[in-house]
Amino acid sequence: METPGPAPTAEGDTLPLLSGQVVPPGSALPPPEPPEADGAAPQPAGRAWRFVYRPRWVAWHLFAFAVALGMLWLGDWQYRRALGGNGLSWAYTFEWPLFAGFALVFWARTIRDEYRQRRHGGLSETELGRRAAAALSLAALPEGAMLPAGELPAGMTVRELQLSLRAAQEAAYDDADDPELARYNAHLAKLNARERRKALGAGKDRIL
Amino acid sequence: MRGAVLRYRVMAYITGVLIIVICFVGLPLQFAAHNNWIDQWLGTVHGYLYIVYVIFAYLLSRKLKMRTWPTVLLLLAGTIPVLTFLVERWMTRTYIAPALADDAAGAAQQPVSR
Numbered sequence: 001m002e003t004p005g006p007a008p009t010a011e012g013d014t015l016p017l018l019s020g021q022v023v024p025p026g027s028a029l030p031p032p033e034p035p036e037a038d039g040a041a042p043q044p045a046g047r048a049w050r051f052v053y054r055p056r057w058v059a060w061h062l063f064a065f066a067v068a069l070g071m072l073w074l075g076d077w078q079y080r081r082a083l084g085g086n087g088l089s090w091a092y093t094f095e096w097p098l099f100a101g102f103a104l105v106f107w108a109r110t111i112r113d114e115y116r117q118r119r120h121g122g123l124s125e126t127e128l129g130r131r132a133a134a135a136l137s138l139a140a141l142p143e144g145a146m147l148p149a150g151e152l153p154a155g156m157t158v159r160e161l162q163l164s165l166r167a168a169q170e171a172a173y174d175d176a177d178d179p180e181l182a183r184y185n186a187h188l189a190k191l192n193a194r195e196r197r198k199a200l201g202a203g204k205d206r207i208l
Numbered sequence: 209m210r211g212a213v214l215r216y217r218v219m220a221y222i223t224g225v226l227i228i229v230i231c232f233v234g235l236p237l238q239f240a241a242h243n244n245w246i247d248q249w250l251g252t253v254h255g256y257l258y259i260v261y262v263i264f265a266y267l268l269s270r271k272l273k274m275r276t277w278p279t280v281l282l283l284l285a286g287t288i289p290v291l292t293f294l295v296e297r298w299m300t301r302t303y304i305a306p307a308l309a310d311d312a313a314g315a316a317q318q319p320v321s322r
Contacts, residue, residue: 091252098259106266106283110276184313187306 224292
């Protein structure tokens, strides 16, 4: 289902509005933020798969299969040594195929992760549903219902509204008398800055 | 989260110590005294404990949402002497400590939220 929910940010970085918080009265709304980089936006299934043909990913596929084949070859070498009378080689004969299998599982999961990232912006189905429901219920509210009168400009998107609410809440939240809370908020701000940098760099196709 | 971290740390120290014994005791013994008992048997033991290490380290890397190459480094750390301990410290600094702090802060934050 295509949802009118907000463009996803990092998982766990939930918008304050979705946890039942309201904007403090009297705080000014900042201007809406520019849209995020394309890489962070969810894509349809067909397009989301296309990354597997990109040169960096092809190199990754070749590397993964070379590693797995190398491990199988090592297993075969240990098998021949074991047949030659080296008893301890039996242990490694069974170990190398296990590692080869693990390498392939690891490779497959990097592809699945990247697909999910592109398809859903890295969010789980549950989180997507939760955000969509929250955004829908917000959009269904009569204008200004949750906010002090006149604070929600007409024509503002839900995304812009939520970003604004978050910014306003952050601005109004006084953590000066609670060092632990201040540390937590500083940590959140750092994580947020990192995600923004990541979103800016997400246009480049990369494995790392 | 704490369980996954503990399982990873226990296996990191076991494989880390084993590989140091193999490389810095076993190899000199093999070449100086032509005694390869330590290398052969501890090598096999390390090989199988390394499988357990790989499993726990991989599960932890999924929990911490680590990217591909840091995860590869984490998994290979169990095979290179001393690197196991360096990587364990790096993991704690870069991934584990922030994640645990997040968990604790999240729990502490719950009653505060309005």
